[in-house]
Ligand SMILES: Nc1ncnc2c1ncn2[C@@H]1O[C@H](COP(=O)(O)OP(=O)(O)OP(=O)(O)O)[C@@H](O)[C@H]1O
């Protein structure tokens with residue numbers, strides 16, 4: 001560093017150029033951090049383990065009597081592709097909400113807990129931009145998590161069981177290639193299902209500097225929603241619960257595809273995103289960052 | 292008559308800045324004036340509100356009352372324009388422990404919409420080199436020592452060319468080499484025309500690198516000005532070596548000077564407000580603990596050293612040694628913030 005005459009030499013500081021970049025570099029960085037993180041990998045491995053264990057268990061036992069265990073379980077032996085669907089069905093109530101709760105609950109609270117939130121905001125990430133990027137990161141995980149289950153299931157199913165034309169719930173038969181498309185459609189359905197929960201998690205995450213608290217609260221929210229959905233006394237409430245359509249993906253396994261539940265689910269989740277996104281915004285833009 | 296007196300622009304300016312936590316006023320009506328190009332020491336005992344003030348300057352926390360302008364723009368409203376020009380270290384470094392040092396810096400740089408993506412790697416490497424972390428760049432931050440994290444925090448503040456650096460206790464946890472490096476870093480940044488705002492309670496450090504300083508005590512700004520102004524507002528000391536101690540004491544009493552520690556090594560040590568630079572009272576001083584600031588000075592006046600000697604000689608005191616000792620910043624600091632060790636509530 002050359003010592004210039006001090007005082008007025010401000011060549012070091014050009015004012016910020018007129019056109020700041022969009023949020024893409026930050027989003028790219030967010031996704032890199034999220035998916036390079038060992039915790040994320042551990043969760044994805046745990047999710048992948050569900051179909052693998054299931055397939056091995058079915059393979060090891062001689063025969064599954066029809067009607068026992070999760071739906072479709074008895075069909076696995078006839079067609080390996082059913083492992084993917086069955087595993088997703090098994091993961092819907094707990095495993096998927098659990099992992100999504102961890103990711104969504106960690107969004108803001110995790111940064112606050114590490115203290116990096118203040119440095120991101122001073123950078124300046126911008127509070128709204130950071131919130132959007134964080135939600136996008138959680139949404140990306142919602143895309144990946146069901147896909148991991150579906151593809152791990154299809155993979156292990158293909159390895160352990162025969163693969164052939166698939167008989168749908170409507171009785172129609174489709175090719176294995178078409179069946180994989182349906183599998184991905186079901187995964188997409190679950191992605192949409194989890195977006196509302198992610199918005200709830202994002203909001204809860206703005207309330208605290210303790211990430212574990214926000215994660216636990218998000219997971220509890222998913223359990224409570226499902227429990228309320230089981231109580232016949234609260235029938236009037238059921239259509240408003242974010243878990244209401246979680247098991248509605250069977251419609252995607254008919255010929256022709258019935259899109260009703262997909263549409264209703266998407267609408268409900270969009271409502272949750274709007275409400276809890278607004279709450280998260282209201283909380284976060286005025287929050288004192290003291291961590 | 293604040294530090295802005297030089298007529299330059301202000302890099303940081305606050306008016307009546309206050310922050311309330313529950314019942315406690317952590318920051319209470321602070322009027323900071325940090326001139327552009329200065330190295331400004333922000334002093335104060337633990338819990339006096341330095342970090343809280345810095346959080347408000349950077350828009351991290353909202354002010355309960357008062358206004359903040361940084362680089363001439365209102366904060367937090369104009370953060371988009373202000374913050375890319377500001378590098379900051381707030382309340383110690385904070386990083387993702389599972390990422391390497393370089394990856395951490397790249398992530399934080401990506402958060403700045405004005406940071407050029409194409410030069411990111413180069414700028415990160417340059418910042419790491421500047422704080423001596425090149426060899427630890429690939430190491431996970433989890434494995435960094437306290438001082439290494441502190442250095443990485445400073446590197447983060449230097450990722451882009453900055454007009455203002457806000458460094459909250461930058462030498463905390465650094466080894467002597469690191470401390471020296473930070474000092475020379477601050478000097479080189481200042482030489483490049485940047486304004487550096489450093490909070491610290493290491494007075495020696497502030498005396499070495501700062502051109503200006505402000506002192507916080509229990510949430511209030513109790514003094515502010517250039518370093519010479521601050522020192523001079525403290526008491527200067529007269530050290531006199533003479534065999535006629537009794538006579539000399541009479542003379543000092545007549546001049547309104549008070550004894551400090553009596554006789555030491557056969558010399559009389561007296562304190563007085565001595566002329567030349569003159570006493571500077573910043574606007575914050577009204578808040579100071581009453582009467583302390585100029586307790587030893589004769590009311591409203593200064594005594595010229597030569598007048599003291601003349602008076603002594605006229606009274607027949609044999610002057611064998613006479614010295615004017617400048618008040619140290621530490622004396623001044625303790626006078627302003629009190630001797631007590633307990634945290635003020
Ligand atoms: N999140 C908070 N909630 C309540 N009070 C707080 C909070 N943060 C700080 N305070 C209070 O505000 C006052 C000023 O704290 P601050 O951190 O600004 O002190 P500081 O001057 O930076 O001290 P140090 O030299 O120890 O870093 C303290 O009395 C502290 O207890």
Ligand SMILES: [Mg+2]
Nearest residue numbers: 341342382459
């Ligand atoms: Mg502090």
